[in-house]
Amino acid sequence: xxxxxxSPSSLSASVGDRVTITCRASQxxxxxxxxxxxxxxxxxxxxIYAASSLQSGVPxxxxxxxxxxxxxxxxxxxxxxxxxxxxxxxxxxxxxFGPGTKVDIK
Amino acid sequence: EVHLxxxxxxxxxxxxxxxxxxAASGFGFSGTWMSWVRQAPGKGLEWVGRIKSKxxxxxxxxxxxxxxxxxxxxxxxxxxxxxxxNSLKTxxxxxxxxTAESAKSIASSWYVYFNYWGQGTxxxxxx
Numbered sequence: 043x044x045x046x047x048x049s050p051s052s053l054s055a056s057v058g059d060r061v062t063i064t065c066r067a068s069q070x071x072x073x074x075x076x077x078x079x080x081x082x083x084x085x086x087x088x089x090i091y092a093a094s095s096l097q098s099g100v101p102x103x104x105x106x107x108x109x110x111x112x113x114x115x116x117x118x119x120x121x122x123x124x125x126x127x128x129x130x131x132x133x134x135x136x137x138x139f140g141p142g143t144k145v146d147i148k
Numbered sequence: 149e150v151h152l153x154x155x156x157x158x159x160x161x162x163x164x165x166x167x168x169x170x171a172a173s174g175f176g177f178s179g180t181w182m183s184w185v186r187q188a189p190g191k192g193l194e195w196v197g198r199i200k201s202k203x204x205x206x207x208x209x210x211x212x213x214x215x216x217x218x219x220x221x222x223x224x225x226x227x228x229x230x231x232x233x234n235s236l237k238t239x240x241x242x243x244x245x246x247t248a249e250s251a252k253s254i255a256s257s258w259y260v261y262f263n264y265w266g267q268g269t270x271x272x273x274x275x
Contacts, residue, residue, distance in 0.1 A: 073254075076261045078193075085245055085265035086185075086193065091252065092259040129193055133260045136209055137183065137195040 044068055046132055046140040054148040061117040063143045065130035070110045074134035077106055077115045080142075081126045089128075090115065120145070150174040150264045152246050157269030164236050164273070170229040170246030170266055178224035179203060181249040183262065184231050186242035186271075194242070196220075198249070199229070213239075236273045243268040 045068035055061050065075065073093040078086040088097045090106035093113055103118040117124055125147055130140040156168040170182070181204070184196040197210035199220045208220050219232040229246050250263035 072257070074259060078262070080193075085268055086262070087265075088261055088263055091261040092254050095252070095254070095259075097263075131193075131195075131262070136211070137198075137262075139185075139193040139195065142192045 044071065044132055044135055044138060046130060046138055048128075048130060048140040048143050050143060051141065052144040052146065054146055055120050056148045057120055057122055059120045059148075061120050061124075061145060063115045063128055063145075065108075065113040065115070065140050067111045067113075067132055067134075071132045071134035073109045074132055075106075075108070075113045076131045076133060077104075078129045078131065079124075079126045080129065086129065117145075150248070152248065152264055152266035154244060154246055154266045154269035157244065157271045159272045159274065160236055161275050162236060162238055162273055165232070165234045166236065166271060167233070168231040168244055168246075168269060168271070170231075172227045172229065172246075172248065175248065175264070177222075177227040177248075181251075181260070182220075182222065182229045183247045183249060184220060184229075185245045185247055185262070185265075186240075187245070187268075188239070188242040191242075196231070196244070233271070236271075238273050241271060241273045243270050 047066045075093045077090040080086040094106045127142045127144045151173045153171045183198040217235045221230045245268045246266045247262040248264040251260045
């Protein structure tokens, strides 16, 4: 079975910071990797699909990269509304989410 | 506008059953693969299972922790998705979301993602 890990599990950052979150798969998943943002009490929201394609309506400060086993979500300049938890999800086999990365205010 | 609305959550005793519903609107429900995703209190997201569209066979897949206990079905005439949960355990306590899957072809590969989500319904399994 494919396992997904994310690092860090949490981070503290300031508005304007560049933030990078890493997701790793236990075997190659090509580019079958999606990223979601979830705020407390809300449903997740799709940010990135196919590793690097920005979902319509998502701000361009979000970007995704990687293929194979190692992937990255980057927020180029953190905004107040970006404080949330971020999940990666592989769609190579039956869906599986990573454990999440919580981004909070420093 | 796409809208997914779950209902049917509540408190149930261990070993009991519950059926969740998800009413869909604003998109072609019958042609869409649908999934259930759950989130235990304070925990991450866990995919529960999916049902394909009838044109793609209407088959179901389940995550290991729920296989044999949960059943996903759909009524395309009512644009409604269901999750029948039997033999419930305390560890099934979670917010249950229904999601609509989208797919996009890029360089001859189809990439699937959870594009639309409901607001979730809380299921609490406790004696």
